[in-house]
Amino acid sequence: MTDLEEQQAISNAARNAAALGLDFSQQILTFAPKAPGSSSTSAAAAALRNRRLIPTASSGASMLGRRKISNKPEKVLDAADIADDFYYNLIDWSVKNQVAIALNHSAYIWDCEEAIVFELVDLWQEPERLGGGDQHITSIKWHPDGTYLVVGTDNGYAQVWDTVERKRMRTFKPSAEGGATATTICAMDWADHSTITLGYGSGLVSDHDIRSGDSLIRNLDAHSEKACGLLWRDDGGLLATGGNDNIVKVYNRQSTEPVITRSEHKAAIKGMSWSPFNANILATGGGSACRTVNIWNVDTNARLMSWVTEAQISSVHWSWYHRELLTTHGSADGSPSGSINLWSYPSGKSLHRIDRAHEGRILGSVLSPDGQKLASVDTGANELRFWTVFEASEEQQRRHRQGKGAELYNPLEKDRAQARSHALLR
Numbered sequence: 397m398t399d400l401e402e403q404q405a406i407s408n409a410a411r412n413a414a415a416l417g418l419d420f421s422q423q424i425l426t427f428a429p430k431a432p433g434s435s436s437t438s439a440a441a442a443a444l445r446n447r448r449l450i451p452t453a454s455s456g457a458s459m460l461g462r463r464k465i466s467n468k469p470e471k472v473l474d475a476a477d478i479a480d481d482f483y484y485n486l487i488d489w490s491v492k493n494q495v496a497i498a499l500n501h502s503a504y505i506w507d508c509e510e511a512i513v514f515e516l517v518d519l520w521q522e523p524e525r526l527g528g529g530d531q532h533i534t535s536i537k538w539h540p541d542g543t544y545l546v547v548g549t550d551n552g553y554a555q556v557w558d559t560v561e562r563k564r565m566r567t568f569k570p571s572a573e574g575g576a577t578a579t580t581i582c583a584m585d586w587a588d589h590s591t592i593t594l595g596y597g598s599g600l601v602s603d604h605d606i607r608s609g610d611s612l613i614r615n616l617d618a619h620s621e622k623a624c625g626l627l628w629r630d631d632g633g634l635l636a637t638g639g640n641d642n643i644v645k646v647y648n649r650q651s652t653e654p655v656i657t658r659s660e661h662k663a664a665i666k667g668m669s670w671s672p673f674n675a676n677i678l679a680t681g682g683g684s685a686c687r688t689v690n691i692w693n694v695d696t697n698a699r700l701m702s703w704v705t706e707a708q709i710s711s712v713h714w715s716w717y718h719r720e721l722l723t724t725h726g727s728a729d730g731s732p733s734g735s736i737n738l739w740s741y742p743s744g745k746s747l748h749r750i751d752r753a754h755e756g757r758i759l760g761s762v763l764s765p766d767g768q769k770l771a772s773v774d775t776g777a778n779e780l781r782f783w784t785v786f787e788a789s790e791e792q793q794r795r796h797r798q799g800k801g802a803e804l805y806n807p808l809e810k811d812r813a814q815a816r817s818h819a820l821l822r
């Protein structure tokens with residue numbers, strides 16, 4: 397690349413950052429040490445071309461086996477105007493390595509490959525399509541193929557957007573009579589490539605077929621308060637829901653009645669994660685009055701284990717490669733915690749803690765498409781931060797893609813054939 401081409405690449409990235417109100421020079425914290433004798437322009441251009449962010453070593457890092465986890469983010473982006481609401485789900489990461497984030501009435505896409513950002517949605521441009529008034533985005537979810545993004549609003553509308561053509565494809569409207577569907581869409585998830593599930597502030601959960609004009613498949617009277625946690629198992633066979641009524645439910649595709657209902661949590665359940673190594677294992681995390689991680693066997697309707705954390709749990713993630721879970725945290729006794737914790741499984745012991753990973757409470761987080769990085773967002777500094785938390789060797793990644801990684805785990809279940817079968821569905 398010539399000097400002129402390098403300068404043009406930097407100029408383009410800076411211009412895209414400016415469109416989002418970012419200071420390009422400040423948002424890229426560190427990629428790689430500057431090569432001796434290289435210009436700052438060349439170093440920045442090299443960083444833009446690099447598809448994997450390379451964090452520098454931090455004095456606040458700890459070793460987990462051969463892994464080193466830094467206590468400093470490897471990248472920070474501004475997230476001004478992020479809604480300060482625990483019950484919303486405002487970030488997601490696509491299989492095409494693009495991060496979507498909702499900021500007030502707009503949705504932006506950060507392309508991790510090209511290091512560019514663009515605005516996809518501005519609800520205030522077409523308020524008539526959303527019943528009029530100034531609406532806000534309260535949840536977002538990528539389609540499994542990474543081409544389409546669904547945005548949910550605070551008055552019960554959901555829109556499907558084509559991120560390549562950058563145009564709206566269709567809109568799901570609340571009932572004309574109002575009621576349960578005319579409330580905030582707090583959470584969404586895909587059962588498969590054509591079925592999207594919406595969780596409302598009323599506690600209602602609805603399945604929709606995006607291919608059909610009459611899209612509604614079923615309504616679930618899941619919760620008496622906000623349905624803020626929704627997660628389909630990877631095979632699309634079971635749906636886990638969590639509500640502000642402190643209840644966890646699991647549904648299959650055939651019935652409107654839950655196959656299990658658990659009420660051990662003492663606060664809202666937003667963080668949920670299905671085990672990648674056993675189809676029947678679900679992890680859930682409770683809010684500020686609970687702070688507890690619970691591990692469930694949904695086949696036997698048993699709580700296998702639980703442990704108490706130091707703060708409100710805003711997200712939970714199983715590692716695909718290690719015997720670990722990760723939790724992010726919001727408020728603790730009225731003050732922001734902003735921590736990220738790694739836990740050993742099945743012991744529940746703390747492996748590593750990134751204290752004050754954010755200046756404010758962490759609203760939520762998502763894993764990268766390769767399961768190694770984490771993107772988290774807060775309401776203190778209003779920042780989107782990137783971390784490497786589950787780094788894996790090429791061999792571990794290969795085994796995971798082949799569905800063989802489950803044999804490395806399964807400490808609570810003896811049926812390895814079942815775990816292997818589920819892994820092959822990924």
